[in-house]
Amino acid sequence: SKPLIILLGDQLTLSLPTLRQAPENAVVALCEVASEAHYVPHHIHKIGVFLAAMRHFAQTLRDKGFTVHYSALDDPDNTHTLISEAERLASAYDCNHIQAVRPGEWRLWQAMQNRQDTALPWQLFEDDRFFTTPEDFAQWAKGRKQLRLEYFYREQRKRSGLLMEHGEPAGGQWNFDHDNREPLPETFESPRPPQHQQDALTREALAVAQQHFGHHMGTLETFNWPVTRRQALVDMRHFLDHCLPDFGRYQDAISDTDPFLFHSRLAVAMNIGLLSPREVCKAAETCYYTGSAPINAVEGFIRQILGWREYVRGLYWTQMPNYKRENRLGFTRDLPAFYWDGNTDMRCLQRAIEMTIDNSYAHHIQRLMVTGNFALLCGVKPEALCDWYLAVYADACEWVELPNTLGMVLHADGGLMGSKPYCASGKYIDKMSDHCQHCRYSPKQVTGAKACPLNSLYWHFLETHENKLSQNPRMKLIYGSLARMKTEKRDAMRQQAQAFLAKLDTAPGYGDAIHT
Ligand code: FAD
Ligand code: DLZ
Structure with missing residues (x-):
């Protein structure tokens, strides 16, 4: 038995189930494909993040001893869809099946499920980087007349033990939202995000993005997203030390000049797998217990990740594909x-x-x-x-x-x-x-x-x-x-x-x- 393990652009995590249990002979594939770049006209930064982070992760895997195939956007053999690339490479490397973790989109999950009984069967694994699985969410939702974030969130607090003390919420309340609605003062200074160096691999990936998608929204001159785990950890540390204490009270504020305020900018790193939501929440919790950030900030931040992030994912997987067709208020206007x-x-x-x-x-x-x-x-x-x-x-x-x-x-x-x-x-x-x-x-x-x-x-x-x-x-x-x-x-x-x-x-x- 020899698997071809396909990793998608948002699965750049060493602890992924397919990698954890990969046999010696497994071939790991990462594929840059035109179809993923074209389904919407992605901002040039978004394409840059995916290409640069995928290239770095392939290098990390090679350093760990994995056999890695990297399909680059310009490879002449590239078939340019994730499914066809996985199948082409499985044949080329004499693999007898393909392994994949649940992707972030229903359309790909459906396509993978449809290939489970083919000659080169796809074996699918649950994505365990989240606090909950779609099945957990479905169980929670079952029989409830109304789904509400607040009840889901409280259950996740109990389940994870985050900000829990002897079965009670830390600070004596589940929710400190009433402290989190301040507008910004006239003068304030928000911390400047760390500036990441671009190594040769990043520069190369960004050049490819520019060459193919230079006409898309944005310019790479302002590109400053983390594309390695090390850079993501720098961003996380920066947030915890400099932004988290004020995250809560200015969470809802909007500035005419300052794009980031006290927000974490960590969604990108979490979504592509460079940081785990668990480690981010745990690190924020520690700031409360060491006294470096107040409870309203830490609770507010953890609720976004342990609560909202998990809740929307649960909704997505339990409501799709019909969810995407919903339009209960009957809207018809084009986007201005x-x-x-x-x-x-x-x-x-x-x-x-x-x-x-x-x-x-x-x-x-x-x-x-x-x-x-x-x-x-x-x-x-x-x-x-x-x-x-x-x-x-x-x-x-x-x-x-x-x-x-x-x-x-x-x-x-x-x-x-x-x-x-x-x-x-x-x-x-x-x-x-x-x-x-x-x-x-x-x-x-x-x-x-x-x-x-x-x-x-x-x-x-x-x-x-x-x-x-x-x-x-x-x-x-x-x-x-x-x-x-x-x-x-x-x-x-x-x-x-x-x-x-x-x-x-x-x-x-x-x-x-x-x-x-
Ligand atoms: P912070 O303000 O620092 O919050 C911390 C973390 O909490 C975020 O990194 C994110 O992981 C999580 N979070 C916060 N709010 C939400 C939420 N409503 N749903 C899920 N997670 C949340 N988030 C995405 O990650 N990807 C998206 O494609 C996305 N699209 C959005 C579209 C709309 C219309 C709206 C209203 C929100 C969307 N969000 C999305 C949620 C949220 O706006 C972003 O997660 C957040 O702005 C990212 O910035 P940050 O990392 O600085 O977040
Ligand atoms: C967004 C994106 C882009 C632009 N390019 C690729 C790619 O070349 N290869 C890849 O594996 N993933 C890419 N992605 C991310 C995918 O669209 C994403 O993994 C799926 O939408 C599932 O979430």
């Missing part, structure tokens, strides 16, 4: 063209998109409450918005991107991800950011030439979806306000929103599939 170049006079959107172009990064609140909120209020169709988020962020993998976009942002899953839509007016942006002082629109005006478009769009959204949303107990208050509003005011707001949407639909580039 300015999502690709930041060319808009709404300052919050302009800055979130410019930061995305510069760094292939935006923090959670920018994704949810700026680009996400605008798309929700305008009713952008899920497939268009999902493709954008999947393309533009270096940490984007479908298992985590899809529930966040389709569920959390667009409320298209009927409330599995969030008990209410995260819709907001300009007031929210004004409270949590310093964008509005640089904007031509005023968050205080609802109608008129200077009115922030988010204000009329917000009420228009509520009015449009009243049938579906007004019975939601968490929306009662706001629908009460809408009901009390004078007819003339409602009419004026509706007209203002409709005029804005009509203009949006006729803006240059709108509706053209120019970026795919």
Whole structure:
């Protein structure tokens, strides 16, 4: 028996089950393929991360004594899909079966499962780098009328023992969110991310990315993602020492100038396998016990990983493939063209998109409450918005991107991800950011030439979806306000929103599939 072990670009972890139990004669394959680079127009940083990290990991495996085949993008024999490359290499190396770990996308998992009974059978393994398996999630979800992060998260705290003391949550509460909603002070200094050196292997990989995908969003001049475990550990240490103490209170804040604030930037390293979520959570927990970070920060951070990250993955695997087709609010609008170049006079959107172009990064609140909120209020169709988020962020993998976009942002899953839509007016942006002082629109005006478009769009959204949303107990208050509003005011707001949407639909580039 001789396996061909295929490792995907987001499986760069030595403890992967297929590697742990690899026999001496196993051949390990990593394959750069055009099909993975083309399903959405990935940001150039994202392609650079995958190519550079895969090349480094192949070297790590060789150093450990594994027999490694690396299919490079320019290899003349390359068949350019992961399935066909694995099968070609298995034959070439006389392997009698192929081993793979559950990938991060349903489409690949399906393709692998369909090959299990072929002449070169695929043997599939569970990905045990997470705290939970899809089966664990399905068990937890079984029989529950409503799925809610908070209950799932508490169970994960008990199961993992993270921040637990004698069966009770550390600090006496499960959740310290009420301490975590501060806007930024007028003057503050956030720690500068470590600057990673680029060795010959990284430079080579980035040159290939540039050669083939130089026309995609972004420039490699600003590339600073970790592509080795060593670099990822440097980023983690930096976060723990310099950002974690303030992570909690400024978690929801947005800055006009600072893209990273006190966020960890660790999603990329965790998603491709350079760091394990367990070690990241454990290291954060230690900061609480050594007194270097307060409980609201550490609990808030651990909840994102042990709670949200696992929860979205569980939802993804238990709800796919139907999940991807959900569109409960019936959205039909194309993605506005300015999502690709930041060319808009709404300052919050302009800055979130410019930061995305510069760094292939935006923090959670920018994704949810700026680009996400605008798309929700305008009713952008899920497939268009999902493709954008999947393309533009270096940490984007479908298992985590899809529930966040389709569920959390667009409320298209009927409330599995969030008990209410995260819709907001300009007031929210004004409270949590310093964008509005640089904007031509005023968050205080609802109608008129200077009115922030988010204000009329917000009420228009509520009015449009009243049938579906007004019975939601968490929306009662706001629908009460809408009901009390004078007819003339409602009419004026509706007209203002409709005029804005009509203009949006006729803006240059709108509706053209120019970026795919
Ligand atoms: P931090 O703010 O430092 O948070 C710590 C970690 O918690 C993150 O690294 C991440 O692993 C985890 N986390 C935080 N929020 C979430 C969440 N909602 N779901 C899952 N994990 C979470 N995250 C991705 O990893 N890949 C994606 O493709 C992705 N797409 C998103 C799309 C939308 C529309 C939204 C609203 C969120 C998305 N997120 C995604 C979640 C979150 O925005 C990013 O994980 C986070 O911004 C990454 O930056 P960071 O590492 O500095 O995170
Ligand atoms: C995103 C990406 C890119 C751009 N290129 C490759 C590649 O050449 N080879 C590979 O194995 N993986 C790549 N990936 C990541 C895959 O798309 C990812 O592993 C799957 O989407 C499953 O999450």
